[in-house]
Amino acid sequence: xxxxxxxxxxxxxxxxxxxxxxxxxxxxxxxxxxxxxxxxxxxxxxxxxxxxxxxxxxxxxxxxxxxxxxxxxxxxxxxxxxxxxxxxxxxxxxxxxxxxxxxxxxxxxxxxxxxxxxxxxxxxxxxxxxxxxxxxxxxxxxxxxxxxxxxxxx
Numbered sequence: 001x002x003x004x005x006x007x008x009x010x011x012x013x014x015x016x017x018x019x020x021x022x023x024x025x026x027x028x029x030x031x032x033x034x035x036x037x038x039x040x041x042x043x044x045x046x047x048x049x050x051x052x053x054x055x056x057x058x059x060x061x062x063x064x065x066x067x068x069x070x071x072x073x074x075x076x077x078x079x080x081x082x083x084x085x086x087x088x089x090x091x092x093x094x095x096x097x098x099x100x101x102x103x104x105x106x107x108x109x110x111x112x113x114x115x116x117x118x119x120x121x122x123x124x125x126x127x128x129x130x131x132x133x134x135x136x137x138x139x140x141x142x143x144x145x146x147x148x149x150x151x152x153x154x
Contacts, residue, residue, distance in 0.1 A: 009039055009118075011109040012046035017133065019106060019125030025094070027120050028085035029060065029110075032076045034068040039118055041068075044110055051084060051105040051122055053095050058084040060107060060120065084120060094124070102126055 015021070031039070038044065043066035051060050059081045067075045086094070097103060108121045128136075 006111045006113055006119075008109055008111045009042055010044050010046055012049070012107055014047055015106045015108055015123065015125065017128075017136070019104070019123070019127055020132075021108065021123040021125055022103075023097075023124040024108065025086065025090060025122045025124075027058065027122055029118055029120050030083040030085060031118065034071040034074060034076050035065050035082075036118065037071075038065050038068045038076075039110065040112070043068075046107050046110065049107055051107060053091065053098060053105075056088075056091055056095075058086055058091060058094065058105075060084055063107065084122070097124055 045064040045066075047064075049061060049063040051058055053059075060083075061081050062079055063082065064079050065076065067078060094105065098105060104125050104127070106123050106125045108123045110118065110120050112118055
């Protein structure tokens with residue numbers, strides 16, 4: 001990796017389909033040793049995962065990190081709650097935002113920074129209605145057709 005470059009391990013594509021992302025946060029994540037190795041091997045799934053605030057701490061829930069193949073007896077539990085590392089000011093702000101109905105905190109991606117730290121990008125999200133999803137899908141399809149037409153005629 002070059003300077004100021006991050007390596008994205010996984011993204012939560014379902015989150016962008018199901019929610020409007022209003023704001024983004026970057027958080028560190030407290031991991032065990034075998035979890036770090038499994039994430040570096042790309043064995044992580046953010047589907048159906050979310051984050052919640054409990055007693056002024058933020059936890060990542062239902063994030064599946066597969067057991068490390070060479071972990072042995074010291075392997076981790078695949079879907080345990082993992083603590084996210086945010087500043088106190090950010091946590092207080094998230095608590096205020098999450099009190100409003102219809103707002104949730106979803107992980108958008110997991111990536112490795114240039115210095116080797118594993119981070120989670122969180123999004124403050126508002127759920128989409130069915131017609132919003134259809135509109136987004138139609139807009140994406142129209143954009144694809146325009147690009148396809150443009151490539152053919154250049």
